[in-house]
Amino acid sequence: MSRIEEVLRQDVFSRDDIIRLLSAVEAEELEMISQAAGRTLMERCSDKVYLRGLIEFSNICTMDCLYCGLRKSNQKVNRYCLTKKEIVAAAYECAANGLGSIVLQSGERRDASFIDFVTDVVREIKRQTVSEKLSDGLGITLCVGEQSPENYRRFFNAGAHRYLLRIETSHPGLFKKIHPPRQRLESRLRCLEVLKEIGYQVGTGVMIGLPGQTISMLADDILFFRDIDIDMIGMGPYICHPDTPMYKHHQSVDRRRNEIFRRSLLMIAAARLVLKDVNIASTTALQAMDPLGREKGIRFGANVVMPQLTPAGYRGDYLIYPGKPCLNEGNNECRIRFENEMRSLGRAVAIDQWGDPKHFITRTKKTRGNGPASYESLAEQRLNR
Numbered sequence: 001m002s003r004i005e006e007v008l009r010q011d012v013f014s015r016d017d018i019i020r021l022l023s024a025v026e027a028e029e030l031e032m033i034s035q036a037a038g039r040t041l042m043e044r045c046s047d048k049v050y051l052r053g054l055i056e057f058s059n060i061c062t063m064d065c066l067y068c069g070l071r072k073s074n075q076k077v078n079r080y081c082l083t084k085k086e087i088v089a090a091a092y093e094c095a096a097n098g099l100g101s102i103v104l105q106s107g108e109r110r111d112a113s114f115i116d117f118v119t120d121v122v123r124e125i126k127r128q129t130v131s132e133k134l135s136d137g138l139g140i141t142l143c144v145g146e147q148s149p150e151n152y153r154r155f156f157n158a159g160a161h162r163y164l165l166r167i168e169t170s171h172p173g174l175f176k177k178i179h180p181p182r183q184r185l186e187s188r189l190r191c192l193e194v195l196k197e198i199g200y201q202v203g204t205g206v207m208i209g210l211p212g213q214t215i216s217m218l219a220d221d222i223l224f225f226r227d228i229d230i231d232m233i234g235m236g237p238y239i240c241h242p243d244t245p246m247y248k249h250h251q252s253v254d255r256r257r258n259e260i261f262r263r264s265l266l267m268i269a270a271a272r273l274v275l276k277d278v279n280i281a282s283t284t285a286l287q288a289m290d291p292l293g294r295e296k297g298i299r300f301g302a303n304v305v306m307p308q309l310t311p312a313g314y315r316g317d318y319l320i321y322p323g324k325p326c327l328n329e330g331n332n333e334c335r336i337r338f339e340n341e342m343r344s345l346g347r348a349v350a351i352d353q354w355g356d357p358k359h360f361i362t363r364t365k366k367t368r369g370n371g372p373a374s375y376e377s378l379a380e381q382r383l384n385r
């Protein structure tokens with residue numbers, strides 16, 4: 001029996017096991033790992049692929065991450081912020097096309113008018129999308145960076161029930177290298193804790209292939225996701241953006257392109273094998289590296305896809321990294337094509353559903369017992385529908 005086969009026979013994985021999985025190179029090993037991740041997914045979640053319409057509503061950012069094309073020091077970006085009407089219209093289009101859930105993503109701002117705006121938009125989307133198909137309106141995930149506990153609570157009370165905040169790397173030294181000094185890993189960790197306390201379904205993730213990042217750092221990222229009991233994961237390959245300080249590494253990153261892509265798929269599989277019942281996104285960055293990247297992510301154990309729903313005229317200005325596919329994927333035709341693709345992989349696309357992570361339900365049951373009618377019992381009913 002090969003070493004990978006031996007690793008895959010287990011249910012609990014050590015750090016060394018994870019390192020072994022992430023080091024796989026041979027096609028045969030990759031196939032075994034993807035099959036094992038698929039089995040865990042079927043046993044612990046389902047064959048469903050959940051959709052989230054992605055609306056990148058503003059690229060204005062006050063942060064200066066050294067890898068990101070939208071960093072505030074990049075003067076070449078044409079900055080925009082959609083109006084409330086435009087965002088609500090995009091959300092409405094999602095609901096009309098069977099996407100039961102959306103992600104509202106933007107650059108990071110903490111000023112009061114931004115907080116008021118986001119709160120207002122969330123409330124309005126909720127109000128306008130309650131229908132026979134979606135009795136509680138669209139599911140709303142926010143991805144607007146580090147905020148105060150009070151503002152996270154305001155968004156939650158307005159109707160957002162999931163939050164994504166990537167830690168980018170759980171390695172303190174690497175985190176410091178890719179961020180300016182005022183951006184701190186500790187403060188992101190604190191935000192993740194606060195989000196969980198408020199009652200959000202919480203997602204995080206890392207970039208894969210960062211200069212200086214080793215396989216053991218990636219294995220530690222997986223253990224970190226497990227230890228903080230995260231509900232959702234979004235990870236993707238690091239792609240060099242020419243208008244950022246980290247572009248100086250582009251030659252070595254380009255040279256490792258295949259390795260970075262492979263390792264991104266292996267990170268999805270490892271996260272599935274170790275964390276089991278979380279939602280894992282097959283991200284746009286995978287698709288930017290390979291036109292079939294998104295399908296490959298699904299094969300390696302992901303169960304969430306985020307079709308682009310940002311209005312077409314703005315997509316080209318939301319370039320976190322270059323080569324981002326700017327497809328129009330909101331319409332019915334695209335959805336049907338995607339459903340067929342998924343069916344050929346033995347998977348079914350969930351329509352008109354929030355698609356909450358099983359992990360959230362298990363976690364909240366564990367910590368709170370069978371309390372009075374609460375958000376989590378609602379979520380459970382929805383899952384069983």
Ligand code: 5AD
Binds near residue numbers: 068069206236240
């Ligand atoms: N390559 C890949 N992903 C990136 N992100 C930011 N810049 C890049 C890049 N150059 C990711 C970060 C961030 C998310 C919105 O996009 O992980 O959290």
